[in-house]
Amino acid sequence: MSMTQQAEPAVTSPPAPGPKDTDGRTAERPLALRLLARPEVGVFLGAVAVLVFFLITAPPVRDGGSMANILYQSSTIGIMALPVALLMIGGEFDLSSGVAVITSALTASMISYQLTMNVWVGVIVALIVSLAVGLFNGWMLVKTGLPSFLVTLGTFLILQGANLAITKLVTGNVATDDISTMDGFDQAKALFASSFDVGGVQVKITIVWWLVFAALATWVLLRTKYGNWIFAVGGNKESARAVGVPVTFTKISLFMLVGFGAWFVGMHQLFSFNTVQSGEGVGQELIYIAAAVIGGCLLTGGYGSAIGPVFGAFMFGMVQQGIVYAGWNPDWFKAFLGVMLLGATLINLWVRQTATRR
Amino acid sequence: MDRSSHSRSRRMAPLVALAAAAALTLAGCSSGSGGKKAEESAEGAAAGKANTPRMTVALVTHQSPGDTFWDIVRKGAEAAAAKDNVKLIYSADPSAGVQANLVQNAIDQKVDGIAVTLAKPDALKDVIAKAKAANIPVVGLNSGVSEWQKLGLMEFFGQDETVAGEALGKRLNEAGAKKAVCVIQEQGNIGLTQRCDGVEKTFSGTVETLNVNGTDMPSVKSTITAKLAEDKAIDYVVTLGAPFALTAAQAVSESGSGAKVATFDLNKDLTGAISKGSIEFAVDQQPYLQGYLAIDSLWLYKNNGNYMGGGEQPVLTGPAFVDKSNVDAVAGFAAKGTR
Numbered sequence: 293m294s295m296t297q298q299a300e301p302a303v304t305s306p307p308a309p310g311p312k313d314t315d316g317r318t319a320e321r322p323l324a325l326r327l328l329a330r331p332e333v334g335v336f337l338g339a340v341a342v343l344v345f346f347l348i349t350a351p352p353v354r355d356g357g358s359m360a361n362i363l364y365q366s367s368t369i370g371i372m373a374l375p376v377a378l379l380m381i382g383g384e385f386d387l388s389s390g391v392a393v394i395t396s397a398l399t400a401s402m403i404s405y406q407l408t409m410n411v412w413v414g415v416i417v418a419l420i421v422s423l424a425v426g427l428f429n430g431w432m433l434v435k436t437g438l439p440s441f442l443v444t445l446g447t448f449l450i451l452q453g454a455n456l457a458i459t460k461l462v463t464g465n466v467a468t469d470d471i472s473t474m475d476g477f478d479q480a481k482a483l484f485a486s487s488f489d490v491g492g493v494q495v496k497i498t499i500v501w502w503l504v505f506a507a508l509a510t511w512v513l514l515r516t517k518y519g520n521w522i523f524a525v526g527g528n529k530e531s532a533r534a535v536g537v538p539v540t541f542t543k544i545s546l547f548m549l550v551g552f553g554a555w556f557v558g559m560h561q562l563f564s565f566n567t568v569q570s571g572e573g574v575g576q577e578l579i580y581i582a583a584a585v586i587g588g589c590l591l592t593g594g595y596g597s598a599i600g601p602v603f604g605a606f607m608f609g610m611v612q613q614g615i616v617y618a619g620w621n622p623d624w625f626k627a628f629l630g631v632m633l634l635g636a637t638l639i640n641l642w643v644r645q646t647a648t649r650r
Numbered sequence: 651m652d653r654s655s656h657s658r659s660r661r662m663a664p665l666v667a668l669a670a671a672a673a674l675t676l677a678g679c680s681s682g683s684g685g686k687k688a689e690e691s692a693e694g695a696a697a698g699k700a701n702t703p704r705m706t707v708a709l710v711t712h713q714s715p716g717d718t719f720w721d722i723v724r725k726g727a728e729a730a731a732a733k734d735n736v737k738l739i740y741s742a743d744p745s746a747g748v749q750a751n752l753v754q755n756a757i758d759q760k761v762d763g764i765a766v767t768l769a770k771p772d773a774l775k776d777v778i779a780k781a782k783a784a785n786i787p788v789v790g791l792n793s794g795v796s797e798w799q800k801l802g803l804m805e806f807f808g809q810d811e812t813v814a815g816e817a818l819g820k821r822l823n824e825a826g827a828k829k830a831v832c833v834i835q836e837q838g839n840i841g842l843t844q845r846c847d848g849v850e851k852t853f854s855g856t857v858e859t860l861n862v863n864g865t866d867m868p869s870v871k872s873t874i875t876a877k878l879a880e881d882k883a884i885d886y887v888v889t890l891g892a893p894f895a896l897t898a899a900q901a902v903s904e905s906g907s908g909a910k911v912a913t914f915d916l917n918k919d920l921t922g923a924i925s926k927g928s929i930e931f932a933v934d935q936q937p938y939l940q941g942y943l944a945i946d947s948l949w950l951y952k953n954n955g956n957y958m959g960g961g962e963q964p965v966l967t968g969p970a971f972v973d974k975s976n977v978d979a980v981a982g983f984a985a986k987g988t989r
Binding site: 350352355357358361362364365368404405406407408409410411412413452455456459460464465466467469470471472473474475476477487494560561564565566567569570571572573574575576609612613616617618619623625626 | 679680681682683684685686714715716717718721837860861865866867868869871872873875876877879880881893896897900904905917919922987
């Protein structure tokens with residue numbers, strides 16, 4: 293939660309009040325408004341509300357181990373939600389991100405196993421494949437001018453079919469073979485899927501990576517030229533191009549960043565479960581997009597932050613696991629999830645409107 | 651001409667060198683353990699081939715893409731087809747309406763027999779009647795043990811999900827379990843619900859159900875971990891598919907809970923887990939047999955007029971238990987992806 297400190301306003305601060313304002317509140321209000329106008333404040337409040345709610349209704353959540361579990365679930369969504377959010381700020385979105393995770397895991401697993409190579413060979417090849425998928429998405433988008441919905445819907449279907457067909461062709465089964473006894477597996481597991489002890493609680497390494505990537509993404513968005521480019525191409529592509537922003541490069545690289553995220557999460561799945569089911573991942577892309585939108589990124593682009601999706605993913609993980617910790621009737625699970633997410637999004641919207649109304 | 655080809659070859663030189671270097675590096679990276687090289691090259695259950703006239707059979711299931719279970723059913727069907735000189739047309743779709751269309755498609759192709767799963771019997775009623783009107787024999791497999799006769803199917807091969815659940819419940823009683831959680835990976839699937847209901851019927855302790863998102867393994871793991879933390883009294887986790895059992899075993903060992911894991915269905919990694927002891931036992935419905943018998947029965951009917959099960963009773967392929975005592979015998983077949 294200490295991540296809030298690193299967040300900077302992603303929108304320009306409102307102009308300072310004129311010296312003639314003397315009704316006594318003006319010194320305070322701009323600061324509060326400035327805070328509230330941040331894209332991540334709504335989701336921060338929503339996440340706190342959900343957390344407090346479950347801390348009260350579900351006693352097991354108060355345990356450190358449970359919190360580590362909730363954060364783990366959040367991190368596997370959150371690591372992908374970050375590049376998906378950056379892409380969304382850049383004005384595009386990617387429907388292939390869910391199955392791309394599985395594509396990456398399948399590639400690494402099959403390359404290592406079938407060629408009996410050190411697993412790192414598979415890991416590197418999978419990275420190349422994932423980046424290539426991103427490159428293809430971005431290149432198609434830029435070359436054809438089609439909306440990203442269509443381009444990535446195509447990629448989504450292609451990957452979904454290819455995952456299944458190629459796995460079946462290569463292994464003769466629909467799941468990959470167990471690679472846990474192969475050379476390099478333990479090193480790779482240490483990097484992608486290990487856990488460490490914090491005061492008697494087993495914490496998954498993905499949580500650390502998640503926060504590191506979030507800090508990195510925040511820095512890139514707010515402190516680098518590339519970050520400005522992302523906001524610019526998402527806000528208005530033509531004006532961005534007119535003032536010299538490399539639109540093509542920015543869009544393609546954002547898609548490749550999603551590819552990188554898919555690779556990372558894919559490697560986590562491979563090294564924590566040893567095998568991969570080729571039919572998985574369908575539907576996850578919407579969860580990543582939802583986490584980004586709940587996190588304050590606009591579907592239309594040009595607005596958002598990297599820290600918002602962190603809370604968005606946390607909220608998703610919290611609600612999903614909180615319902616189980618609370619021991620509620622499991623038949624209602626999806627309905628609870630929908631209601632709580634909608635509620636959180638409304639808080640988000642309300643906060644943003646209150647903040648921008650003067 | 652000469653110049654350009656020369657310059658091209660010069661431009662290619664670094665690329666060739668790079669490729670060669672990459673190949674050399676890769677050669678140094680081979681794994682000393684595991685992998686394809688360690689896998690024994692084993693032959694499938696191939697027998698001779700019948701010299702009966704070539705016939706065409708359609709197998710239409712409600713498989714969702716990439717499910718290990720259905721892959722085994724299909725392998726059984728393919729083995730029977732190869733042996734019986736049958737051309738097998740396999741098609742599948744989890745949505746009932748599309749499955750009905752696929753059966754219609756088979757009728758239009760004038761196949762010699764249809765094998766179909768009855769996950770949603772009502773949706774298939776009309777199209778099965780059409781097949782009968784066209785004099786195409788239809789057999790059922792896997793799901794629909796209580797419906798197949800009503801729909802006028804010739805024979806049925808499968809397991810009664812409720813009976814399988816009841817058998818597992820009894821087994822839990824023998825193991826002295828007090829509280830079990832039944833993990834459903836696809837909310838609203840009738841067969842899966844019947845399994846949990848069957849367990850509840852015979853198990854003397856209490857059963858709770860837990861819905862998980864089957865397409866997202868990390869989430870399955872977190873949710874099971876959460877359930878074990880929420881209710882410390884749980885001493886058995888019952889999963890309804892092999893991949894979920896392996897994930898449940900991980901969740902149990904990492905959460906430090908003393909719970910044990912039992913599951914429906916089998917795959918090759920699961921046999922390893924049973925012999926290691928991280929999973930107690932599996933209820934196998936022998937999917938290979940379901941696919942194999944469905945095709946073989948249509949061949950027998952066409953060539954010798956036989957009915958398996960006498961046309962009155964279903965042919966049950968399960969529940970067969972796999973535990974530590976018999977896992978070694980099963981493991982070899984499971985490794986080939988046929989059991």
